[in-house]
Amino acid sequence: MAKQTFTTGQVLTAAQMTSLQQTAMGGGSTTAKTTSYVLVAADAGTVVQMNAAGATTITVNTALFSAGDTVQIQNVGAGVLTITAGTATVSTSATLALKQYDAGTLYFNTTSAAFFFAVDAADSPLTTKGDLYTYSTVNDRLAVGTNAQVLTADSTAATGLKWATPAASGSMTLLSTTTLSSTSTTISGISAAYQDLLILVYGKTNSGANGSFYLKPNDGAVTLVELNTNTSVISYTADPLYLRNDTYAVDATSAVNSYQILIRNYANTVAYKPFTASGAYTSDRPGIDPWFSNGAVKTNSAISSLVFYITGGGSFTAGTVKVYGVN
Amino acid sequence: MANPMVTIHNTETNEIIEREMTAQEFAAYNAEENAEIARVAAIAKATTDKTALLAKLGITADEAKLLLS
Numbered sequence: 001m002a003k004q005t006f007t008t009g010q011v012l013t014a015a016q017m018t019s020l021q022q023t024a025m026g027g028g029s030t031t032a033k034t035t036s037y038v039l040v041a042a043d044a045g046t047v048v049q050m051n052a053a054g055a056t057t058i059t060v061n062t063a064l065f066s067a068g069d070t071v072q073i074q075n076v077g078a079g080v081l082t083i084t085a086g087t088a089t090v091s092t093s094a095t096l097a098l099k100q101y102d103a104g105t106l107y108f109n110t111t112s113a114a115f116f117f118a119v120d121a122a123d124s125p126l127t128t129k130g131d132l133y134t135y136s137t138v139n140d141r142l143a144v145g146t147n148a149q150v151l152t153a154d155s156t157a158a159t160g161l162k163w164a165t166p167a168a169s170g171s172m173t174l175l176s177t178t179t180l181s182s183t184s185t186t187i188s189g190i191s192a193a194y195q196d197l198l199i200l201v202y203g204k205t206n207s208g209a210n211g212s213f214y215l216k217p218n219d220g221a222v223t224l225v226e227l228n229t230n231t232s233v234i235s236y237t238a239d240p241l242y243l244r245n246d247t248y249a250v251d252a253t254s255a256v257n258s259y260q261i262l263i264r265n266y267a268n269t270v271a272y273k274p275f276t277a278s279g280a281y282t283s284d285r286p287g288i289d290p291w292f293s294n295g296a297v298k299t300n301s302a303i304s305s306l307v308f309y310i311t312g313g314g315s316f317t318a319g320t321v322k323v324y325g326v327n
Numbered sequence: 328m329a330n331p332m333v334t335i336h337n338t339e340t341n342e343i344i345e346r347e348m349t350a351q352e353f354a355a356y357n358a359e360e361n362a363e364i365a366r367v368a369a370i371a372k373a374t375t376d377k378t379a380l381l382a383k384l385g386i387t388a389d390e391a392k393l394l395l396s
Contacts, residue, residue: 176338182345183331183356189339212363240359246370311360315332323338 208314
């Protein structure tokens with residue numbers, strides 16, 4: 001029953017006692033609403049139940065209720081019911097937007113200030129599989145990201161969180177696999193989309209005499225500054241990168257050779273590109289000879305092609321070059 | 328006599344073509360090869376000369392290093 005003012009000597013009817021009992025047990029008479037509504041004084045001690053398909057509001061104004069008055073608010077409709085502070089203030093730790101079957105008690109601390117105590121489900125903003133329960137200035141929902149995204153702190157986001165695709169790091173992408181053939185083999189059109197280039201070469205044989213095997217980034221439009229394993233001088237300049245040491249030539253028929261060349265910052269258009277290279281090959285002594293070279297590709301241009309040459313008057317008869325883009 | 332062949336693998340299109348070296352490419356290739364032969368020969372000569380000098384002095388390479396240290 002709505003809030004009553006009893007008088008001395010008043011005799012309550014059975015119906016009044018039943019209604020009081022219901023109210024005391026958290027129930028009470030219900031005022032059904034189907035459209036937005038502004039609370040009135042007679043709502044004190046009752047249940048205001050909204051049942052609407054669309055969004056509605058219940059507005060709370062001042063000077064209607066006494067301190068200690070309560071109004072239960074329920075939403076049984078599909079539309080969201082929002083408790084709106086009109087001239088009174090309404091404070092809550094939960095949300096004032098009630099989904100279907102959310103409910104709570106509006107408790108008036110003073111005639112102009114009410115607290116809304118939501119029942120447990122009322123403050124959950126979660127609606128969809130994968131939602132995260134977060135907080136902005138109120139309890140809030142963060143919808144699930146796409147596959148493989150990771151949760152990332154972001155102070156500019158409303159909740160301080162967002163789903164983001166992690167930056168690629170430390171990954172290698174095979175750009176090409178090329179079989180060595182002819183007297184020179186060019187690998188062109190190398191993508192500039194990576195940080196470094198890793199070049200693996202192995203199993204080279206050739207039809208000519210034992211000789212040299214060398215690489216020209218951008219086909220000789222560049223020079224190298226290198227420190228070679230068998231060179232006594234600290235700085236040595238040559239056009240190509242010879243994949244052999246200075247003493248022993250590469251055996252033409254043995255496929256037992258393998259090299260790796262890592263060129264850093266290869267797509268940069270301002271600076272030289274440092275490289276490190278190493279490997280081993282069957283030499284003409286015969287024997288297995290190690291080889292290494294360090295230095296820089298002396299060009300300001302991006303490296304977009306690699307050209308391998310064989311000397312000795314023949315052609316490559318076998319050999320594989322794999323080029324990886326590295327981030 | 329035909330010039331040596333070159334193979335070009337375009338990684339953007341995955342197209343592979345083979346053709347003869349142009350006269351300019353062949354000249355650059357020969358120049359590089361001759362320079363390499365000369366460079367290797369010079370290194371070999373330096374090694375031979377060093378060995379001969381050590382023999383003339385009657386000392387080993389390690390002894391020569393010790394002398395120069």
